Amino acid sequence: MLILLALVALFAIGGSTYARLHSAQTRIEAAGISLPSRIAALEHAIGYGGMIHDFKNYVLRPTEDNYRTGALNGIREARLILTEVEQIAADFGVSISTDAQRAVIAEYSDVIPQVRALHEQGMTAREIDQLVRISDSAALDEISDVHAQIGQALAQQLTVVHRGINTLFTLTVFASAVTAFLLFALYRREVGRQISVLDTRKQQLELFTGIAAHDLRTPLRQITSLADFAREDLAELSVDTGEIPEFLEDIASRARRMEHLVQETLYFTQGKGTADPIEDLDLEEIVREIGALHMPAQGSLIVDTPLARIPARRIELEIVLRNLIDNAVKHHGGGSPTVRVRHHQVNGYHLIEVEDDGPGIPDGIKARMLARPHSDRPGQEELGGIGLSATRRILANLGGNISVHDAGRRGSVFEITIPARATHVAEPETTR
Numbered sequence: 001m002l003i004l005l006a007l008v009a010l011f012a013i014g015g016s017t018y019a020r021l022h023s024a025q026t027r028i029e030a031a032g033i034s035l036p037s038r039i040a041a042l043e044h045a046i047g048y049g050g051m052i053h054d055f056k057n058y059v060l061r062p063t064e065d066n067y068r069t070g071a072l073n074g075i076r077e078a079r080l081i082l083t084e085v086e087q088i089a090a091d092f093g094v095s096i097s098t099d100a101q102r103a104v105i106a107e108y109s110d111v112i113p114q115v116r117a118l119h120e121q122g123m124t125a126r127e128i129d130q131l132v133r134i135s136d137s138a139a140l141d142e143i144s145d146v147h148a149q150i151g152q153a154l155a156q157q158l159t160v161v162h163r164g165i166n167t168l169f170t171l172t173v174f175a176s177a178v179t180a181f182l183l184f185a186l187y188r189r190e191v192g193r194q195i196s197v198l199d200t201r202k203q204q205l206e207l208f209t210g211i212a213a214h215d216l217r218t219p220l221r222q223i224t225s226l227a228d229f230a231r232e233d234l235a236e237l238s239v240d241t242g243e244i245p246e247f248l249e250d251i252a253s254r255a256r257r258m259e260h261l262v263q264e265t266l267y268f269t270q271g272k273g274t275a276d277p278i279e280d281l282d283l284e285e286i287v288r289e290i291g292a293l294h295m296p297a298q299g300s301l302i303v304d305t306p307l308a309r310i311p312a313r314r315i316e317l318e319i320v321l322r323n324l325i326d327n328a329v330k331h332h333g334g335g336s337p338t339v340r341v342r343h344h345q346v347n348g349y350h351l352i353e354v355e356d357d358g359p360g361i362p363d364g365i366k367a368r369m370l371a372r373p374h375s376d377r378p379g380q381e382e383l384g385g386i387g388l389s390a391t392r393r394i395l396a397n398l399g400g401n402i403s404v405h406d407a408g409r410r411g412s413v414f415e416i417t418i419p420a421r422a423t424h425v426a427e428p429e430t431t432r
Contacts, residue, residue, distance in 0.1 A: 100142040234248070359410070
């Protein structure tokens with residue numbers, strides 16, 4: 001966090017520095033644009049297009065006041081422009097000398113009043129020119145020097161500003177790269193922490209399911225053994241036992257089946273898949289077995305169409321159908337549910353429909369209930385829950401899918417599809 005705050009402060013300082021550098025660049029460029037025009041105007045005001053030019057004509061024609069006025073205006077303009085140029089130099093810390101220019105301007109300002117008096121004394125224009133002649137070459141050379149000095153200083157300062165901007169840009173890129181690296185490192189650390197937490201939970205779940213499976217298999221074996229012992233003891237009796245031996249055989253058979261189911265479910269929940277191979281399974285036989293276990297006495301399990309043989313692993317197909325039939329009974333809301341099972345083969349897929357006459361499922365949760373455990377009301381049992389998300393994963397591994405829609409006025413229809421030639425899509429192994 002402190003590093004991120006430091007980087008934020010660094011970016012803020014960088015932004016402020018860039019603003020100052022950009023402002024300096026703008027000022028230097030503006031001065032560089034205005035300087036040549038001001039120097040040209042100064043040369044015009046002092047030189048032979050302004051003050052000097054009008055003064056020479058005034059010497060030749062002292063009676064024409066327009067030349068005297070032009071010379072005086074040139075003096076005032078030259079002084080104003082010279083002050084502007086000196087200010088530009090001062091703004092950028094350039095030391096220049098304008099003494100020669102100001103001296104020449106002062107000399108012309110002093111001799112202009114003398115010209116008419118000398119004419120009135122009878123002196124000729126040549127004589128007056130020889131008397132008031134002023135050397136202006138030093139002033140004109142000084143203008144060129146001032147232009148060169150200020151121009152060179154502005155160019156140097158602009159170069160420094162450009163270097164500063166380039167350095168700032170480089171530092172910004174570097175800081176951005178460092179920021180990205182730090183954020184990525186923090187992200188990786190957080191992801192690693194989350195993976196570690198999930199791995200710990202996975203290990204705990206594997207330990208729990210292993211213990212639970214062991215604890216379930218032991219009493220199931222005992223039930224099987226006790227049923228076998230009871231059947232053997234009954235066989236030794238001379239009395240009519242009726243259907244009791246058949247009931248005991250049914251108990252033992254279902255206990256063995258339940259033990260196998262527990263073992264295969266353990267394999268599946270631990271991400272090991274299932275030991276069962278893909279085989280052609282009798283769909284109707286599996287549906288009837290699940291119905292016998294889960295349908296209440298007042299309920300009805302109806303097979304509307306002939307059920308074909310399905311290519312799948314037995315344990316996986318049983319989990320899928322058991323979840324759908326058990327949910328239909330559990331969420332029926334009454335004591336006499338009716339569950340209908342249909343089968344069709346469409347475009348190379350087995351389509352199995354499980355329809356119930358329960359209260360139905362709100363549209364807002366149909367899609368979500370297949371993705372993760374969901375309960376539409378606090379305190380109620382999860383609607384579908386882990387069972388349906390596991391069902392979706394099993395079908396996805398077989399290349400199939402599951403969907404749900406309304407059955408009509410009441411109830412829901414779950415549709416599952418399984419390719420006619422199903423192949424198992426292996427899930428990626430979890431690495432630690």
